[in-house]
Amino acid sequence: MSRKSLDGQVAVVTGAARGVGELLARKLSARGAKIALVGLEEDELKRVAARLHTDSDHWYADVTDHASMARVAEQVKARFGRVDIVVANAGVATGGPFVDSDPESWRRVIEVNLIGSAVTGRAFLPALVESRGYLLQIASLAAITPAPMMSAYCASKSGVEAYAHSLRAEVAHKGVKVGVGYLSWTDTDMVRGADRDDVMRELRQRLPWPMNKTYPLGPAIDRIVTGVERRATHVYAQWWLRGMQSVRGYLPGVIGTFGPREVRKVEGRAGQISRGLVGAGGEADEQTRSARGSA
Template sequence: MVGFGTKSVRGKVVLITGAARGIGAGVARDLAKRGAKLALVGLEADELAKVAAECGPDGDRQVGWWEADVTRWADLEAAVAGVLEKFGRIDAVLANAGIAATGFTRSIDRKAFERVIEVDLLGVWRTVRVTLPHLIESKGYVLLVSSAAAIVHIPGNAAYSAAKAGVEAFGNSLRAEVKHLGVDVGIAHPTWISTDMVNNADAHPVFGKIRAANKGLAGKTYPLSVAVDLISAGIAARARVVHVPRWVGFAKLIRALLPRIVERQARALVPAADEAVLKDIAERGELESSLVGPGARAAARSAGAL
């Protein structure tokens, strides 16, 4: 595929899920400046339309948007059909749609926990399955957004960690399956990035305090621009892996030691937090205590939970 080898996305059709906010919206804006043609897919139609307008004027052949729930096959198939009708091909996919729910396993809202798995893991699988024939045709590239949470598994984040670890494993298997077809597969591992999701998690009355107690690199929140720059460059280069920021790659080298480190740190925090979250649930309800940010609320509405 001409262009990607020179680290350029100019003229390439890039489909981005979860494009209404956060990393997806930021990467869309950046790739538009680089001359890519953008297919924006996600929930929150008003937000998608805003991002599309920032990427190109109304009626511009360089950008289009499609409202779709990545957990629904019919939604994705309709969106991809629309992309093909508008652009004629798909050269790259950023499988970025993701939500979070916070809570301890014994008390988190059941539907909120399972919705994270459905969106963050099964949504990635469905996005890949629907777009893969077109990536094979274009000998394209797909970047799956996993997380540093796939490497470091903190209490109160079990659903998200499980889903993102699954994305990493899925991506590694997929890469070996499609290399001979000319398709390259990358996996992105962002840590805490300043997005609506992370900022709302930090505002949680219980789990925000746990996060604040985690000092050092793993507890730092990085500007959105850090993720946008590295992920956009990764798409242009058809990168095998994108660490956001780069120190996340070093965490992989000590992955086997991390659970014990997390457990040791948790001893001082979790007992009191366990009691506090039960009080929060009694006051606000399981679902309200569990949902994190507007993206999770949109996903809950789409699933009929709100």
């Protein structure tokens, strides 16, 4: 598949304050793209913008807020004149047994990861139709295989995968391409936050190779950038994820067979798992909602 130059293209990245979003913005900028950063951590967004190589700007917005994202889309179009690429990357996570989970945190994972992705697509699709552009929806290994103690995250990422596949068929005749990006455990604040819970870390380490490793962020983002350049329908941040597609139909049965054994080993300590959102991004989301509720 041929690559399309990113020089002069305008790319929107949500969840751009840190982790995948930050490094992706930096590498897209290094390829010549102009960058619109969207997220909840305004100071961090300013810091990221200051490190970019090309024209950039940032917007403070909650991706689940239709009015805010519609405003951002209008302002990005006014600021740069066009939108060629949108990467729906914003996401949060929580872990632990479903029955003991905090209902608000569980719901928020679905809201940010799934509803927020749809809100992002709805806001920017008119501009992408004009430019015959590209929407990359960031999903996860969690979309390919279920995992115990991760019900909200797996449900949300399975949802965004299905949403993106459906959307691709709807907008292809308008010249818009839609891709899905898959990442395994990658060295980000979210994964490091999850690893602070001993039980969640142990469960992950018991997964079969190569799913039990944490992968460096840089090579993963390089693969995603290549996918953006190629307007790829599937983008795999780790090489082996492509092979998982051919066996994904068997994975629920495998997890259903071996998962209960692993869960029983840690069941007595499950109450130690944090019930809130993990990582610095999760903390920022909780602080934003708290401030909004007290206003």
